[in-house]
Structure formats: C-alpha cells, structure tokens
Amino acid sequence: MLKELLLKRRSVRNFLKKSMPKDLFDYLLWVSYGRVDGRLVVPSGGATYPIRVYAVLGDVEGLKPGVYRYNNMENSLSIHLERDVMRDLSRTCLNQRYVADASFNIVIAVNYPRITSVYGERGRRYAILEAGHIGQNIYLACAEKGLGTVAIGAFNDDLVARVLMLPSDVDPLYIFPVGYPAG
Numbered sequence: 001m002l003k004e005l006l007l008k009r010r011s012v013r014n015f016l017k018k019s020m021p022k023d024l025f026d027y028l029l030w031v032s033y034g035r036v037d038g039r040l041v042v043p044s045g046g047a048t049y050p051i052r053v054y055a056v057l058g059d060v061e062g063l064k065p066g067v068y069r070y071n072n073m074e075n076s077l078s079i080h081l082e083r084d085v086m087r088d089l090s091r092t093c094l095n096q097r098y099v100a101d102a103s104f105n106i107v108i109a110v111n112y113p114r115i116t117s118v119y120g121e122r123g124r125r126y127a128i129l130e131a132g133h134i135g136q137n138i139y140l141a142c143a144e145k146g147l148g149t150v151a152i153g154a155f156n157d158d159l160v161a162r163v164l165m166l167p168s169d170v171d172p173l174y175i176f177p178v179g180y181p182a183g
C-alpha cells in the first residue's frame with residue numbers, strides 16, 4: 001500500500017484547468033497538518049507545532065478565490081484575504097507558472113519564535129524538518145487521489161509574505177501547488 005504510493009509519487013508541473021472538489025481540498029489540508037486524537041498527522045519537535053498552514057485558491061468548488069488559514073485544531077478554514085492572488089504568488093515564486101495554473105496552493109509557513117523559545121537557534125532546523133514531513137504527506141495524498149503537486153522552495157520570502165499579508169512573526173517555508181495532472 002505505502003509502496004504503491006511511493007511508486008506513484010512524482011512532481012507534477014502541468015495541471016488541467018479543472019475545479020477541485022471541496023472534499024479533496026479538505027483532505028489535502030488535513031493530511032498536511034490535521035489532528036488525530038491528541039496529536040497531529042506529523043511529528044513536531046517537542047510537540048511545539050510551529051507550522052501555520054495557508055491555502056491559496058484558485059478554483060475549489062464552493063469557495064471563493066483568496067487566501068485561507070487552515071485552523072488545524074478544529075479542522076476548519078477562515079478567510080485571510082478575499083482576493084485572488086494566484087498570479088501574484090506565482091510571480092513571487094520566480095514566475096513558476098504551475099503555481100498559478102494549480103487549483104490551489106498549500107503554503108507551509110512557520111512561527112519560529114514558538115520553537116526557538118524552547119530550543120534556541122536549533123529550533124529553526126526542527127521547524128524546517130517538520131515541514132519536510134508535511135511535504136511528503138502532501139505528495140503521498142496526491143498520489144493516492146490521482147492529483148499532482150510539486151514542492152516549491154524557490155521563492156522570494158519577503159514577497160510571498162507581502163502578497164499573503166502574513167503576520168510579522170510568520171515566515172513562508174514551502175509551497176505546494178495542487179491540481180489535476182495534465183497528460
């Protein structure tokens with residue numbers, strides 16, 4: 001089962017222009033940082049949970065384009081920006097067009113003080129490692145559901161923070177465009 005997903009896992013950079021069903025969108029957010037009983041779907045250094053997850057839409061059934069915050073403890077969404085920023089986000093990612101072509105993007109951001117207050121500078125490393133766990137979950141969930149994604153690390157941090165209007169203590173770490181693979 002896991003082996004099948006690992007065999008299917010790959011980076012996808014060509015997406016169909018197709019609306020994403022809300023249940024699949026919800027599932028992708030849950031696999032990224034959702035809750036299971038008293039813990040989350042990924043490990044976290046010292047259970048500090050410094051990651052913040054944002055969803056940039058795109059074309060998701062029943063939701064307006066814009067930026068949403070994923071409230072992982074309640075598995076709910078709240079609107080953060082009521083504006084379509086898919087193209088602006090793509091520009092901040094060195095014009096990688098698949099960021100704009102996707103149905104939505106999952107933006108993994110981090111509140112470093114939450115973990116450096118416990119571990120000092122080493123906490124930054126722990127937060128980045130945690131984001132790696134999240135990324136693999138997103139890749140495998142896409143493989144499971146017939147969707148595509150690609151890890152995006154090449155972007156201008158300051159510009160992404162500005163486009164998404166992130167709080168001053170939150171930095172973007174990793175971006176995952178998600179959509180239906182073309183071809």
Ligand SMILES: Cc1cc2nc3c(=O)[nH]c(=O)nc-3n(C[C@H](O)[C@H](O)[C@H](O)COP(=O)(O)O)c2cc1C
Pocket residue numbers: 009010011012013096150151152153154155
């Ligand atoms: C930390 C990290 C950053 C990456 N950044 C980008 C990126 O900015 N743009 C991109 O197209 N692919 C990016 N990738 C995806 C890699 O190019 C891709 O994983 C690699 O070519 C292997 O292909 P595969 O994922 O299909 O096995 C990144 C991957 C990682 C792990």
